[in-house]
Amino acid sequence: MLDGDQKIINSAISGKASAFGLLYDKYHAQIYRFIYLKVSHREEAEDLTHQVFLNAWQNIKKYEFKGFPFSSWLYQIARNQVIDHYRTKKSNIDIEDIKEIKNDDDTLDNQVNRNYEIEKVKNVIQNLNPEHQDIIIMKFVEELTSQEISKILNKPQSTIRVIQHRAVKNLRNMLKKENKNGQKKQIK
Amino acid sequence: MTEKNLQILKNLKSIKPDRGYAERSKMLILATPQNSREKVSYFNNFFELLRFSVALGLGSFLIIGLLGGISYINKNFSPLGLEGLNQKSLSVEAEDINHSIQITMEEIKYLDQTNQKVIRTMNEVSKNKPIYSNVSSTISADIESSSTEDISAFLIKDPALNLNNATGTIDEMLDKLAN
Numbered sequence: 001m002l003d004g005d006q007k008i009i010n011s012a013i014s015g016k017a018s019a020f021g022l023l024y025d026k027y028h029a030q031i032y033r034f035i036y037l038k039v040s041h042r043e044e045a046e047d048l049t050h051q052v053f054l055n056a057w058q059n060i061k062k063y064e065f066k067g068f069p070f071s072s073w074l075y076q077i078a079r080n081q082v083i084d085h086y087r088t089k090k091s092n093i094d095i096e097d098i099k100e101i102k103n104d105d106d107t108l109d110n111q112v113n114r115n116y117e118i119e120k121v122k123n124v125i126q127n128l129n130p131e132h133q134d135i136i137i138m139k140f141v142e143e144l145t146s147q148e149i150s151k152i153l154n155k156p157q158s159t160i161r162v163i164q165h166r167a168v169k170n171l172r173n174m175l176k177k178e179n180k181n182g183q184k185k186q187i188k
Numbered sequence: 189m190t191e192k193n194l195q196i197l198k199n200l201k202s203i204k205p206d207r208g209y210a211e212r213s214k215m216l217i218l219a220t221p222q223n224s225r226e227k228v229s230y231f232n233n234f235f236e237l238l239r240f241s242v243a244l245g246l247g248s249f250l251i252i253g254l255l256g257g258i259s260y261i262n263k264n265f266s267p268l269g270l271e272g273l274n275q276k277s278l279s280v281e282a283e284d285i286n287h288s289i290q291i292t293m294e295e296i297k298y299l300d301q302t303n304q305k306v307i308r309t310m311n312e313v314s315k316n317k318p319i320y321s322n323v324s325s326t327i328s329a330d331i332e333s334s335s336t337e338d339i340s341a342f343l344i345k346d347p348a349l350n351l352n353n354a355t356g357t358i359d360e361m362l363d364k365l366a367n
Contacts, residue, residue, distance in 0.1 A: 017218040024214050032205040046205065050213045057217050117196045118203075140197040175193055 009070055012060050020057050027071050028053065030142050031078050037137050038082050040126050048085055052078045068151045071144075075152040079134060086130070120182075124174040132167035139164060313365065 011019035031052055036045035055077050056063075063073055125133055134153060138144045146164075150157045 015222060021214060021218055024217070028210055028214075029204050032210075033201070033203045036203055036205075037200065042206075046209050046213070049205065050217070053213065054217050054220060057220065058222050060222070114199060118199055121193075121196045121200065136197070137200075140194060141200045143198075172190070172193065 005070060006065060009060075009063070009065065012057075013063065020060065023070060024053055027074050030071065031074050034075065034137050034142065035078055035082060037122060037125055037141065038130070038133055039085065040122060044085070048078070048081050052081050055081075066151075068148060072148050072151045075138070075144075076154075079152065083130070120178050121175070124171060124178060127174060128167060128170055131163055132170060135160065135164045135167045136171060316366075 005023075008019045008022050012023055028049065032045060032049045035048045035052070036042065039045055039048065052074065056074060063070070125136060128136065131153075135149060138149050138152065139146075144152075146157050146160055150160050153160065155163075
């Protein structure tokens with residue numbers, strides 16, 4: 001974490017709303033993405049992300065820098081929020097949410113293909129267990145280090161590597177099945 | 189993990205929240221006050237506890253005092269507390285009056301019965317001894333007479349019975365007349 005971030009965090013801890021606003025701008029998208037890939041519903045992801053940052057703002061005085069980025073603490077809050085959400089509600093896969101994933105630089109065909117692939121992977125991630133989901137998203141989507149993931153999940157790095165290996169294997173197998181199903185549908 | 193799949197996973201990074209929602213959410217969050225310091229302050233907790241205990245004690249004392257005051261006022265100043273209006277004493281007095289009335293009624297009844305007996309006796313006497321018939325009529329007519337002169341009118345004037353020489357009591361004379 002940069003020294004600049006630490007100063008901003010200290011200002012936020014002391015109660016400066018503008019400082020927390022800067023932290024919000026920096027980490028909001030990745031927390032939202034993390035939650036969205038887990039719950040697969042835009043409105044629910046928005047609500048949960050809002051709750052995560054609200055909790056963070058209200059409890060920022062409890063935050064202590066221990067050599068890890070501020071995002072690690074946010075990810076922990078986000079994970080707990082999603083777990084609580086799973087307890088009360090069943091998440092539904094919302095295929096219509098594909099609309100928001102755009103890239104204006106691509107041609108229409110590329111855009112459609114990309115959207116299709118993303119939707120496929122999103123559905124597959126949905127079928128993984130929560131722990132595998134966390135590692136796949138943090139490692140391959142958000143590109144966090146094993147050390148950060150270990151801190152967030154509160155597990156030793158060796159355990160994280162084992163879980164990651166199993167998660168990737170499951171993901172690959174599911175993607176293969178999805179591809180086969182897709183090809184069968186095309187033949188029909 | 190194949191390169192293709194890795195690339196697809198990286199493409200997921202293009203997922204972004206709606207800008208409008210993000211701005212609104214940020215404003216709401218920053219407008220919310222922070223929680224006060226949650227560090228446990230035993231000193232503050234002690235004061236809170238003390239304050240609560242004092243408030244509880246004062247409240248209890250007030251309630252007890254209020255109840256006691258109401259009870260005292262009710263006992264001493266309530267209209268129902270006056271001796272004359274005390275329900276119990278009133279009922280006792282009423283019973284006493286009832287009893288005395290009953291006694292008086294019994295006495296009156298007794299006196300009436302006695303009076304009736306005397307009248308009957310006198311009537312019988314007058315039937316048996318015609319010369320004394322004026323006695324019963326005089327008695328029944330003038331029951332209220334009580335003076336000595338009037339009494340002498342009731343005396344039996346039987347020539348056989350010389351009152352001047354009478355040595356016995358009136359009862360003996362009446363007995364003789366009855367015989």
